[in-house]
Amino acid sequence: MRASGTWAYGVVLRRIQSDPGTAPAVGARCLDAMCGWVAAPGADADLVGDECLAHTELNPSHRRFAREYSDVALVTCLEPT
Numbered sequence: 001m002r003a004s005g006t007w008a009y010g011v012v013l014r015r016i017q018s019d020p021g022t023a024p025a026v027g028a029r030c031l032d033a034m035c036g037w038v039a040a041p042g043a044d045a046d047l048v049g050d051e052c053l054a055h056t057e058l059n060p061s062h063r064r065f066a067r068e069y070s071d072v073a074l075v076t077c078l079e080p081t
């Protein structure tokens with residue numbers, strides 16, 4: 001029995017998801033060989049993406065970025081114990 005983010009392990013149904021009490025860490029850096037541009041790190045992937053778009057607007061040949069996303073995952077039990 002498995003739904004998105006849910007896994008039945010043994011006899012207890014559990015779910016893993018981003019911990020709602022934490023914020024993800026999102027970052028990006030330009031992969032152009034001669035450029036050291038790095039987006040301001042934040043918790044909003046859309047804002048970091050907007051920074052990448054703005055960087056390409058100013059530097060049209062800089063179109064590739066290494067993006068990073070990390071968060072704290074929380075496993076919760078879906079059944080009474």
Ligand SMILES: [Zn+2]
Nearest residue numbers: 030032035062
């Ligand atoms: Zn660049």
